[in-house]
Amino acid sequence: xxxxxxxxxxxxxxxxxxxxxxxxxxxxxxxxxxxxxxxxxxxxxxxxxxxxxxxxxxxxxxxxxxxxxxxxxxxxxxxxxxxxxxxxxxxxxxxxxxxxxxxxxxxxxxxxxxxxxxxxxxxxxxxxxxxxxxxxxxxxxxxxxxxxxxxxxxxxxxxxxxxxxxxxxxxxxxxxxxxxxxxxxxxxxxxxxxxxxxxxxxxxxxxxxxxxxxxxxxxxxxxxxxxxxxxxxxxxxxxxxxxxxxxxxxxxxxxxxxxxxxxxxxxxxxxxxxxxxxxxxxxxxxxxxxxxxxxx
Amino acid sequence: xxxxxxxxxxxxxxxxxxxxxxxxxxxxxxxxxxxxxxxxxxxxxxxxxxxxxxxxxxxxxxxxxxxxxxxxxxxxxxxxxxxxxxxxxxxxxxxxxxxxxxxxxxxxxxxxxxxxxxxxxxxxxxxxxxxxxxxxxxxxxxxxxxxxxxxxxxxxxxxxxxxxxxxxxxxxxxxxxxxxxxxxxxxxxxxxxxxxxxxxxxxxxxxxxxxxxxxxxxxxxxxxxxxxxxxxxxxxxxxxxxxxxxxxxxxxxxxxxxxxxxxxxxxxxxxxxxxxx
Amino acid sequence: xxxxxxxxxxxxxxxxxxxxxxxxxxxxxxxxxxxxxxxxxxxxxxxxxxxxxxxxxxxxxxxxxxxxxxxxxxxxxxxxxxxxxxxxxxxxxxxxxxxxxxxxxxxxxxxxxxxxxxxxxxxxxxxxxxxxxxxxxxxxxxxxxxxxxxxxxxxxxxxxxxxxxxxxxxxxxxxxxxxxxxxxxxxxxxxxxxxxxxxxxxxxxxxxxxxxxxxxxxxxxxxxxxxxxxxxxxxxxxxxxxxxxxxxxxxxxxxxxxxxxxxxxxxxxxxxxxxxxxxxxxxxxxxxxxxxxxxxxxxxxxxxxxxxxxxxxxxxxxxxxxxxxxxxxxxxxxxxxxxxxxxxxxxxxxxxxxxxxxxxxxx
Numbered sequence: 026x027x028x029x030x031x032x033x034x035x036x037x038x039x040x041x042x043x044x045x046x047x048x049x050x051x052x053x054x055x056x057x058x059x060x061x062x063x064x065x066x067x068x069x070x071x072x073x074x075x076x077x078x079x080x081x082x083x084x085x086x087x088x089x090x091x092x093x094x095x096x097x098x099x100x101x102x103x104x105x106x107x108x109x110x111x112x113x114x115x116x117x118x119x120x121x122x123x124x125x126x127x128x129x130x131x132x133x134x135x136x137x138x139x140x141x142x143x144x145x146x147x148x149x150x151x152x153x154x155x156x157x158x159x160x161x162x163x164x165x166x167x168x169x170x171x172x173x174x175x176x177x178x179x180x181x182x183x184x185x186x187x188x189x190x191x192x193x194x195x196x197x198x199x200x201x202x203x204x205x206x207x208x209x210x211x212x213x214x215x216x217x218x219x220x221x222x223x224x225x226x227x228x229x230x231x232x233x234x235x236x237x238x239x240x241x242x243x244x245x246x247x248x249x250x251x252x253x254x255x256x257x258x259x260x261x262x263x264x265x266x267x268x269x270x271x272x273x274x275x276x277x278x279x280x281x282x283x284x285x286x287x288x289x290x291x292x293x294x295x296x297x298x299x300x301x302x303x304x305x306x307x308x309x310x311x312x313x314x315x316x317x318x319x320x321x
Numbered sequence: 322x323x324x325x326x327x328x329x330x331x332x333x334x335x336x337x338x339x340x341x342x343x344x345x346x347x348x349x350x351x352x353x354x355x356x357x358x359x360x361x362x363x364x365x366x367x368x369x370x371x372x373x374x375x376x377x378x379x380x381x382x383x384x385x386x387x388x389x390x391x392x393x394x395x396x397x398x399x400x401x402x403x404x405x406x407x408x409x410x411x412x413x414x415x416x417x418x419x420x421x422x423x424x425x426x427x428x429x430x431x432x433x434x435x436x437x438x439x440x441x442x443x444x445x446x447x448x449x450x451x452x453x454x455x456x457x458x459x460x461x462x463x464x465x466x467x468x469x470x471x472x473x474x475x476x477x478x479x480x481x482x483x484x485x486x487x488x489x490x491x492x493x494x495x496x497x498x499x500x501x502x503x504x505x506x507x508x509x510x511x512x513x514x515x516x517x518x519x520x521x522x523x524x525x526x527x528x529x530x531x532x533x534x535x536x537x538x539x540x541x542x543x544x545x546x547x548x549x550x551x552x553x554x555x556x557x558x559x560x561x562x563x564x565x566x567x568x569x570x571x572x573x574x575x576x577x578x579x580x581x582x583x584x585x586x587x588x589x590x591x592x593x594x595x596x597x598x
Numbered sequence: 599x600x601x602x603x604x605x606x607x608x609x610x611x612x613x614x615x616x617x618x619x620x621x622x623x624x625x626x627x628x629x630x631x632x633x634x635x636x637x638x639x640x641x642x643x644x645x646x647x648x649x650x651x652x653x654x655x656x657x658x659x660x661x662x663x664x665x666x667x668x669x670x671x672x673x674x675x676x677x678x679x680x681x682x683x684x685x686x687x688x689x690x691x692x693x694x695x696x697x698x699x700x701x702x703x704x705x706x707x708x709x710x711x712x713x714x715x716x717x718x719x720x721x722x723x724x725x726x727x728x729x730x731x732x733x734x735x736x737x738x739x740x741x742x743x744x745x746x747x748x749x750x751x752x753x754x755x756x757x758x759x760x761x762x763x764x765x766x767x768x769x770x771x772x773x774x775x776x777x778x779x780x781x782x783x784x785x786x787x788x789x790x791x792x793x794x795x796x797x798x799x800x801x802x803x804x805x806x807x808x809x810x811x812x813x814x815x816x817x818x819x820x821x822x823x824x825x826x827x828x829x830x831x832x833x834x835x836x837x838x839x840x841x842x843x844x845x846x847x848x849x850x851x852x853x854x855x856x857x858x859x860x861x862x863x864x865x866x867x868x869x870x871x872x873x874x875x876x877x878x879x880x881x882x883x884x885x886x887x888x889x890x891x892x893x894x895x896x897x898x899x900x901x902x903x904x905x906x907x908x909x910x911x912x913x914x915x916x917x918x919x920x921x922x923x924x925x926x927x928x929x930x931x932x933x934x935x936x937x938x939x940x941x942x943x944x945x946x947x948x949x950x951x952x953x954x955x956x957x958x959x960x961x
Contacts, residue, residue, distance in 0.1 A: 046502055051409055058405040059417070061398045065470050066423050068445060069435045076438055115344045122337035128326035136585060137345055143577040143584075144353070145531025147551035148570045151558065152352035155359050160563055162355065186348055207682035209331050210649060214669050214676045215696035215751055219332035225699070229686035241425070248428025250534035255555060268430040268534070275434050275538065284438075287431040294426035301426075302419045328651045330669045 073291040076284035088274075088282035089289060096262040097270035097286075100178065104253075104266065105246040108185040112242055113235070116193030121227070124201035125209065135198065141190045149187045150255025153180055176258030181266060184252040189242045196238035200231055200308075233307045240304065244297040248290060356574060359567040371568040380550040383461055387549075388529035391468035396522045399476025400514070406477070407484040421478070424471045429534025436467055437539040459541030464549060467535040472525030479521035483514050483591075516591035523587055527580040531573065599660050599754040599787050600625045601646065606655030608641055615641040616652065617811035626785040628778070630802035632792055634834065638811040639791045640759055646789065647676050647757050659755070672755075675748030675786075679760040681740045683732035689743055690728040693718055696751035718746040721780075738769040745780075758790035762797060774801050795835045799823055807831050829950050832873045839879070839920045841872040845949050852944070853914075855889045859949055870949040876923040878946045881907070883932060883939075890941035893920065895934055905929040909942065 046054070078085055088094060119138060123131055141149065155161050157174040167174060174180045208230065212222045228235070250268040257264045259273065267290055274283035326334065360368060371377070405411075406418055424432065440447045440457040447458060457463050487510060495505040533551040541547045548556075550573060557566035601623040608616040615638045623629055631639040644650040646657055648669035656665050664672055684692050691698075693715045697706055706714065719725035722742040732740060741761060748756060761777065762770040778801050781788055792798050798805045799819040807814045807822060807830075815827040826832040843852040848863035850856070852872055882890065896919065897908035907922040922942065924932070934940070 045408075050502075054401060055405050055409055055411050058398070058402045059411075062402060062417060062420070064446070065473060066420050068439060069432065069470070070420075070423060070427075072439050072445060073431060073435050076435070111344075115341065118337040118344075119341040122334060122341055125331050126326060126329055126334050126338075128334075128338075134341070136581065137350070138341075139581070140349055140353075143527055143531070143581045145533065145551050145570075145573055145577070147533045147554050148356070148531070148573055151554060151566060151570050152355050154558065155355040155563070155567065156352050158563075160561075183348070187352070190345075190348060206329070206331060207678050207680065208684055211676065211678060211682040211747075212684070212695065212699070213330050213332075214647065214649075214674065215699065215747070216670050217695070217699040218670075221699045222331070223333070225695070226684055226686075244426045248426075248431075250428060250430040251532075251551065254533075255558065268428045271428075271430050271434065272538075280438075283434060287428075287434060290428045290431045294423060294428070294431075297426040298419050298422055301422065302415075330649050 077288035080281040085285045088285035093262045097265045101267040104185045108246045119194040120197035146251025149252040180256035192242035193238035200234040237304045379545045380553045384550045387464040392526040395472045395525045403477045403480040433535040433538035463539035468529040475525040476521030479517045483517040520587040523584045602658040608652045614811045628781045628803045629789045630798035630805045632798040633808035637808040675753030675756045677744045677758040681744040693747045722746045756786045756788040839874045845870045869952040872947045874944040874947040876921040879922045882941045890943040895938045
């Protein structure tokens with residue numbers, strides 16, 4: 026990687042004389058960009074932790090260990106633990122069909138997979154209320170069988186799945202398209218069956234893309250607010266996820282506690298960014314397989 | 322031989338496609354269709370009256386106005402940030418590059434309360450603006466700030482790869498032919514990144530229109546003034562006005578689908594432009 | 599194993615990839631499918647492998663219809679143009695793959711697999727690379743591993759898609775000779791696809807020339823090169839000079855030169871084009887009694903042992919350059935330089951009807 030970066034930058038350096046801005050233009054542009062980013066990204070990030078610790082470590086510790094916070098944490102983890110694996114299987118199935126086969130309507134299917142990204146989270150919650158709510162299609166039937174989905178955990182899980190459907194599929198589809206079908210064809214000619222081909226050839230080849238999509242999917246699953254807010258019912262200790270818990274504390278003016286819980290989510294975001302950056306490097310490596318030409 | 326699918330020796334097509342369609346239908350398509358069916362209960366006049374009530378129209382104006390302004394700011398600064406990240410070297414560059422995606426990774430509720438804290442009258446930034454008569458938190462300006470935050474990565478991340486792909490030879494050639502740096506930017510670089518820039522702008526705009534979590538804390542949520550459309554849907558839901566909520570949701574969905582279509586066309590343009598280069 | 603292909607056709611949309619192909623391949627033969635891109639040669643190979651289905655027609659392995667047989671059961675080895683090595687596996691595991699995925703009761707013990715793979719890696723002279731990954735190998739090495747991997751499952755037929763297409767000129771030459779030798783040792787019925795005529799002529803027992811989904815000619819390299827069946831093959835297999843002429847009852851004329859054309863003994867008079875290879879043209883400084891065409895030298899290009907001349911006819915409406923190849927000795931004896939006047943005479947040539955004038959006659 027370093028050698029690649031070095032060659033790139035040395036190439037740039039040679040061109041610097043005639044095709045680059047003068048130093049002062051450069052530094053003004055850098056300054057402007059960094060000021061903008063500082064105001065909009067860096068200051069908020071620092072502020073979360075500052076506000077969280079404003080009233081000291083004791084308040085912080087108490088806020089994140091009180092029973093309601095722990096319950097919210099459990100629910101957030103549960104929702105992610107169901108939504109992420111389901112979307113993982115979906116992503117692999119969708120990418121297998123789309124990337125390895127030629128069929129009609131493929132582009133429409135790709136657009137449909139992306140659909141949840143363009144739907145407002147609030148609408149995403151609303152549609153489940155319309156289907157499963159008391160007034161909804163299945164409401165009377167569910168009530169008769171004493172099954173509660175809306176204002177209960179299943180609704181939260183469903184809303185979480187909805188908003189995270191595209192994450193893994195959209196990472197895998199272009200990756201698997203770029204890798205082509207020859208390795209799989211070779212495996213089949215050599216006698217491998219479908220599962221052997223998937224396990225031994227395809228999955229090892231896409232493992233970094235898979236991980237990348239999973240990281241993003243997980244971050245969104247744990248952080249989703251709007252969609253979950255609509256279907257949750259905000260019952261403390263029972264149907265509150267961490268982001269919803271933050272909202273409740275905030276609306277009760279327990280600012281320090283709200284920011285303490287928020288800081289946990291901010292840490293999750295930072296871990297996500299770090300993991301994402303690491304995996305991006307692996308992906309970049311895989312995308313440009315080093316061609317070592319030591320032909321005699 | 323069906324013409325639906327080309328022959329392939331690879332197995333699993335029916336299983337994979339079948340599962341994909343089933344999953345999409347159950348999770349996405351059937352529930353989404355519920356909005357349209359629910360709305361069908363209204364007559365056209367009722368529907369029109371609901372979605373054009375003054376309070377609703379005011380929310381459209383705020384949502385679209387603030388989203389447009391935020392997307393424009395992001396287009397300008399996103400291009401600048403992408404340029405600086407691709408072309409220049411400075412200390413901490415990799416950290417800055419990784420941080421760009423913070424708005425993707427940070428839960429919107431966290432972003433919402435944090436931006437509110439910063440831009441409130443006693444906040445880190447708000448305290449300097451208040452003496453100047455600029456109030457951000459609990460005003461439409463606050464909506465704009467929140468939407469700028471959550472839309473920030475889109476333009477940067479769509480423009481960055483295109484800028485990386487521009488061959489230095491192109492700019493050198495322009496310089497050798499006597500173009501100034503500004504002319505080279507205007508005539509060579511800008512037209513090349515324009516499709517990506519437009520795509521990024523459209524993505525940021527689409528995201529901003531539906532945004533809820535980061536906005537409601539900072540907006541103040543005053544009817545007619547600082548109430549966004551998604552919040553109005555929730556308000557109606559809380560009043561058990563399901564049909565009213567759904568009618569507004571349908572308007573938002575139609576607009577989202579239109580934007581999705583436009584974005585697809587833009588992305589095609591982007592790929593097309595780049596493959597020609 | 600013998601392969602027989604009868605009446606095979608395939609279309610992609612409106613594009614005809616294979617147009618009623620008939621072809622019989624003898625056991626142990628090394629056959630080249632030669633043609634320009636889009637001629638259908640790769641499609642034919644993939645249909646034989648079972649990677650594509652034909653719209654109509656049959657593929658028989660040892661007289662047994664295999665058209666509907668799954669790839670897994672065809673016992674073919676396939677070497678992909680870009681090798682398709684499994685990038686996440688070591689070289690050893692790549693070669694072992696076909697054995698490891700066998701159902702338990704047919705699977706060799708891991709010791710046997712070890713021996714087989716080691717043997718194959720030695721055969722392709724790359725046993726020292728067993729623990730490397732594909733991306734650490736050169737193109738030529740990858741090609742040989744792809745071959746070893748295909749051979750590991752003891753295929754009855756070996757199919758190679760542009761086996762040397764992605765390699766540089768020197769490695770390509772070495773691998774050609776190596777493949778020929780390997781085939782002579784193992785005697786597996788083998789078919790390879792190539793667009794490089796030199797490659798096909800040098801390696802194959804027989805060459806099948808394809809164009810636009812049809813087979814233009816089948817024959818040994820000598821037959822195809824010396825007796826091209828039609829103008830397409832003439833032009834495809836190396837450079838050729840064209841002369842306008844006339845043919846009638848076993849005799850032919852190019853301007854004032856009369857030539858025997860016994861293969862057209864029965865023909866009524868027709869306008870023809872004569873096809874002459876650059877090395878089949880004699881060059882003299884003076885007329886030596888036999889009729890010849892006057893020309894002058896416009897360019898001399900020396901490429902090692904052969905000297906290439908570019909000539910233009912004197913006082914003739916056709917000013918296309920004529921390419922001639924001379925041995926260095928002959929060139930020295932003639933002492934030619936740019937601008938010199940010469941007399942040329944085709945030594946060997948073939949006449950084909952002139953398509954332009956044919957249509958005139960027909961109308």
